[in-house]
Amino acid sequence: QSALTQPASVSGSPGQSITISCTGTSSDVGFYDLVSWYQQHPGKAPKLIIFEGSKRPSGISNRFSGSKSGNTAFLTFSGLQAEDEADYYCCSYAGSSTWVFGGGTKVTVL
Amino acid sequence: EVHLVESGGGLVQPGGSLRLSCAASGFTFSSHWIHWVRQVPGKGLMWVSRINGDGSSTSYADSVKGRFTIARDNAKNLLYLQMNTLRVEDTAVYFCARFPSSGAHFDHWGQGILVTVSS
Numbered sequence: 089q090s091a092l093t094q095p096a097s098v099s100g101s102p103g104q105s106i107t108i109s110c111t112g113t114s115s116d117v118g119f120y121d122l123v124s125w126y127q128q129h130p131g132k133a134p135k136l137i138i139f140e141g142s143k144r145p146s147g148i149s150n151r152f153s154g155s156k157s158g159n160t161a162f163l164t165f166s167g168l169q170a171e172d173e174a175d176y177y178c179c180s181y182a183g184s185s186t187w188v189f190g191g192g193t194k195v196t197v198l
Numbered sequence: 199e200v201h202l203v204e205s206g207g208g209l210v211q212p213g214g215s216l217r218l219s220c221a222a223s224g225f226t227f228s229s230h231w232i233h234w235v236r237q238v239p240g241k242g243l244m245w246v247s248r249i250n251g252d253g254s255s256t257s258y259a260d261s262v263k264g265r266f267t268i269a270r271d272n273a274k275n276l277l278y279l280q281m282n283t284l285r286v287e288d289t290a291v292y293f294c295a296r297f298p299s300s301g302a303h304f305d306h307w308g309q310g311i312l313v314t315v316s317s
Contacts, residue, residue, distance in 0.1 A: 089259055089260050089261075091242065091244075122302045122303070124302075124303035124304065126243070126304070128243075133293060133307035133308065133309055133310060134235075134243065134293070134295075134304070134307055135307075136303060136304060136305050139301060139303035139305075140301070140302075140303070145305065177242065177243050179243075179245070179303070179304070181302050184257070185248065185255070185257035186245065186257055186259065187233075187245040187248075187302075188245060189235075189242060189243040189244060189245060190242070191242045192241075192242040192243070
């Protein structure tokens with residue numbers, strides 16, 4: 089049950105596109121199409137923004153998109169906005185009814 | 199509206215026990231898997247445990263297996279986490295989080311409750 093690997097921080101200017109990676113193994117990210125992404129502002133609960141790799145819940149901006157290649161999942165922001173500054177976590181099903189999160193990425197809007 | 203509200207946190211000595219509760223409202227509680235996820239202050243999220251809708255199936259992270267027990271009371275819309283033999287490294291904010299009736303992602307979260315294990 090090792091954590092998925094995310095970059096500690098990513099930054100960008102308003103309007104820029106950025107991508108966060110989430111690297112797992114062939115037993116979790118690479119095997120299941122069950123990667124989800126969460127946004128967390130300081131002192132708040134996480135909020136679901138992407139599920140099943142690329143699907144957006146109702147009410148989530150289409151500026152967020154998800155994808156996967158091999159053992160790595162990606163979260164892309166198209167047109168970074170000030171309110172996107174937060175921590176972002178990926179999560180994957182890891183088999184045997186267990187789940188694993190990434191270490192988190194702090195997104196800074198310059 | 200879906201609501202999940204944790205309670206029962208606080209300060210406990212190493213080796214001690216604590217029981218967390220999560221009160222659910224706004225949805226058919228028994229139709230959903232519910233999980234516990236924790237977060238050391240300033241650090242990342244860690245999945246802790248899950249229970250299925252009727253309480254017949256549970257699973258745990260290796261780091262808590264044998265020490266923590268998840269349970270639910272569907273008549274009262276309550277989820278529990280019994281935490282025994284607590285360690286300093288169990289100090290964290292504990293969130294309860296729901297899976298939708300069809301899906302394997304956390305679509306609703308509680309606000310979290312702090313558990314501090316310290317002498």
